[in-house]
Amino acid sequence: MVVVPGRRPERRETKPAERSIPGLAVRKAAAKLLGAVVDAKTPLDGLTDHEHGHPVFLALDQRDRALVRAILATALRYRGTIDRLISSRLEKPLPPNAHALSHVLHVAAAQILFLDVPDSAAVDLAVTHANSDPRTKRFAGLVNAVLRGLSRDKTSALPARLAEGHEAPEWFRDRLAAAYGPAKAGAILAAHRIEAPVDFTVKSDPQKWATALGGMVLPTGSVRVERLAAPVAELPGFEEGEWWVQDAAAALPARMLGSLAGRKVADLCAAPGGKTAQLVLAGAEVTAIDTSANRLKRLNENLARLRLQAKVIEADVSKYEAGEAFDAVLLDAPCSSTGTVRRHPDIPWTKSSEDVARLAALQARLLQAATRLVRPGGRIVFSNCSLDPVEGELLLAEFLAENPHMVVESVRPGEIAGADCFITPRGAIRTTPADLDLGRPEISGLDGFFAVRLLRLH
Known part of the structure; x- marks a missing residue:
């Protein structure tokens, strides 16, 4: 029987200084950052930023940082399954305050169950980690027993636990089910288990770049690559500015504005600039506005690489006043x-x-501000990458009720290549990760997006 919290673990001989144990710093960093995400609700991208990330992450070399990110992504992607497998091997639940212990177990279980890491190494490092922390030292025996059990039984136990679903927290599952129904919600959650492919928006000749990058051309015109052969900055066409990384769903809103040659267009909340680049490439005279100086720096860098130009303004979109109304x-x-x-x-x-x-309340304020920036007869495309109707369909209904001078200009079938299946009854665009079935989960799906085109009547 597995050792349970509260029992004295067997004594273990001390090992050499931690810094001399290969891999221990990586596992300790992963557990610490997992705690920051789950307990402190800190976004993972910020924690693992290569310039401003958490100190334990920045202390690692590039290879170890990559492993930390892989462990964390896996531990979060399969958190529900990992939790069920760990719980099934305990006589009673972990103490409510045993957060550090839980993170040690989850980090090791992610490696044992899903990553190409020797099970023995994952177990030994987790036990060493537990012994090195006063909060978890007395549970080192439990860590050893649970993880060895997972390693021994994973072939038979993992499929059944995966079939139970429920990787996401209850609040998220409930909202998906309410919005899409149990079947579609289940398909979305299943898609979340699969690491997304990488999509590119190309300046021209999608087939050429699909061949060069080792991918395929999607029905919408984006180029999709299942797994990159090299870091993005080392791929062909990067230095020449021939493409940029942009999910296929994120590439749709800019195309909803139609012909833009010679038109004055404002791109609000513009950074990091993928949609700005689309608008410039379409021939528009673009003013890109964002409130973040750091994000605008990245936007300028991206435009420079792409050899594209736009007027860039740092401003609060909700308060910005243009000297002249925009066409779109x-x-x-x-x-x-x-x-x-x-x-x-x-x-x-x-x-x-x-x-x-x-x-959603912030979006409503920004959309209201957008109406002041567009001329009568001009278009607004409102979009976001939320799956929740509160930020999409319901927000739109409330906005239209309060703004009779604005109407939906429906997206017409055939107007945007490959997008007919995403058009809603109201003429908006709605995508989910469960859409765009291309035969294999690894190359299917796209980000969840809502986008609607509005026309200002007067």
Whole structure:
């Protein structure tokens, strides 16, 4: 029987100084950062940023950082399954305050169950980790027994636990089911288990770049690569500015503005600039506005690499006043980002229903501001990467009720290549990770997006 919390673990001989144990720093960093995500609701991207990330992450070399990210992404992507497998091997639940112990177990279990790491190494490092921390030292025997049990039984136990589903927290599952029904919600959650492929928007000749990058051309015109052969900056065409990374769903809103040659267009909340680049490439005279100086720096860098030019302004979109009304406005608004869980598996664990409501209120204010920037007869495309109707369909209904001078201009079948299946009854665009079935889960799906085209009547 597995050792349970509260029992004295067997004594273990002390090992050499921690810094001399290969791999221990990586596992300790992964557990610490997992705690920051799950307990403190800290976004994973910030923790693992190569310039401003957490100190324990920055202390590692590039190879070890990559392993930390792989461990964390896996531990979060399969958190429900890992938790069920660990719990099934305990006589009683872990103490409510045993957060550090839980993170040690989850980090090791992610390696044993899903990563190409020798099971013995994952177990030994986890036990050493537990022994090195006063909060977990007395549970080192439990760590050893649980993880060895997982290693021994994973071939038979893992498929059954995976079939139970439920990787995401309850608040997230409930909202998906309410919005899409149990079957579609289940398909979305299943898609979240699969690491997303990488999509590229290309300046021209998609087939050429699909061949060069080792991918395929999607029905929407984006180029998709299942797994990159090298870091993005080392791929052919990067230095020449021939393409940029942009999910196929994220590439749709800019195309909803139609012909833009010679038109004055405002791109609100523009950074990091993928949609700005699309608008410039379409021939528009673009003003890109964002409130973040750091994000605008990245936007400028991206435009420079792409050899594209736009007027860039640092300003609060909700307060910005243009000297002259724009012909069109694109507002890709800040949101809960629940449509991007395939790429950011921490989101269900760092966000909440309260965040959805708060961000929907912000989006409503920004959309209202956008109406002041567009001329009568001009278009607004409002979009975000949320799966939640509160940030999409319901927000739109409330906005239209309060703004009779704005109407939906429906996306017409055949207007945007490959997008007919995403058009809603109201003429908006709605995508989910369960859409775009290309035969294999690894190359299928796209980010969850909502986008609607509005026309200002007067």
